[in-house]
Amino acid sequence: MTKVTRYIFMILGTLSFVLAIAMFPAVLKQSAFDGSLRFHWSEGWTSLARYLEGIANGDSFRYLAGQKELPFFRQIGSSFLLSLIYLATGAAVGLTMGIALGIHFALSRAKGLRRLLDVTGVLPDFVIVLLLQFAIVLLSSATGLLLVQVASITADRPAVALPILSTIIVPSGYMIRNVALHMSQTLTEDYIKAAKARGLKKRYLIFFHALPNVLPFIKADANKFLAILFGNLFIFEYLFNLNGVTAFLFSNAYTTFKLYQYNLVVNGILALLLLYAILFALVRALLFGWEKVFAHE
Known part of the structure; x- marks a missing residue:
């Protein structure tokens, strides 16, 4: 085949x-x-x-919103772009931060930070979102300053800082633990010991000997990385009051007369799959860049 x-x-x-x-x-x-x-x-x-x-x-690409019949592709555009911006930022920054901090944690002896990372890794995504919102509200109550929005007020004024921070924290935590584990194991290999005996500098040893052998493990976990990012997308958009793809889908799946809109759900799921494909291509492109820079002696 x-x-x-x-x-x-x-x-x-x-x-x-x-x-x-x-x-x-x-x-x-x-x-x-x-x-x-x-x-x-x-x-x-x-x-x-x-x-x-x-x-x-074209009937399959129209749906009812209240009493109005609307074109699906025209309405989904803004929601798709909104979800793409937040998720792409989380994927790009989370991946880069995860690799960099994963290397640092593999070399660091600060066990307290590693325990803190393990504890945060156990927390569900929605708990992290609620903790971030609670921290902002608490800080605002104590100082009278509202540094960032805890949720979107209207579609024209979406929350930015906290949603982006949330999309970075969750996947980067997984990537840090993953990279730190594989890097720690790689640094015990015989070829690393041989490279040390040759007198190679530590930084060169890490980035041009150890990291190229860790990157294939990261590439293999790209789907799991994105699954973590997508896992609670609806809860994420709901708690921050964001009109993303999942919020658009769930709010319109049934008409005001409780009639199920099969065509809308099919198109919405396909939009989510397209979103996933774009983010997967982005992650693979970033990993390809890491390989081009470091995967050579």
Whole structure:
């Protein structure tokens, strides 16, 4: 099987999975008589058929918001850009900071900082967000100064500092621990000891001997790194009152008459997959840059 064929099958499999997973709210419904959950497969297949038929005339790319019918692509643009800016900043800074501080922690003997990092790594994302918001409110109550917004007031005035800080803290913590672990193990290898015996400087030894052998482990964990970043995207956007992709999706999945909008959910999930693909390409590009700089003697 050629690479092109594999990509075609991967794309078709992903689309089939999205079309299937979006059917569940239409299929699984609560009975009005006894409150039990029942499967209504006919409604799921009907939703799928309508979506496929609506691709040609554009009906699949329109949705209801209140009493208005709106075009999906025109409305999703600002939400997609908002999520992309925050997540791309978190991915780029978190990755760079994670590698740099991971190397430092691997060489440092400050066990207290490593324990603190381990403790913060246990905390869920939403707890970190709430702690940051609580710290700002507490500081504002004590000093009378509100340094940054704890949440977005309106769509035209989104919170910036705290959301970006949150997207940096969570993935960078994972990357620091990961890099520190692999760097500590790499520094015990025989070729590192041989390089030390040759009298190579410590900085050169770390960046041009040890780091090139750590970068493949980081590259292999790129999906896990992004999964951590994406894991609580809805909670992140909800707590900061950001109109990102997930907030847009959840607020419009059902109409005012409680009708499930299958086409909107399918398009929203595809938008999230596109967002993930862009961020994955960004992370791989950054790692490629690290390799170009350090992966040679």
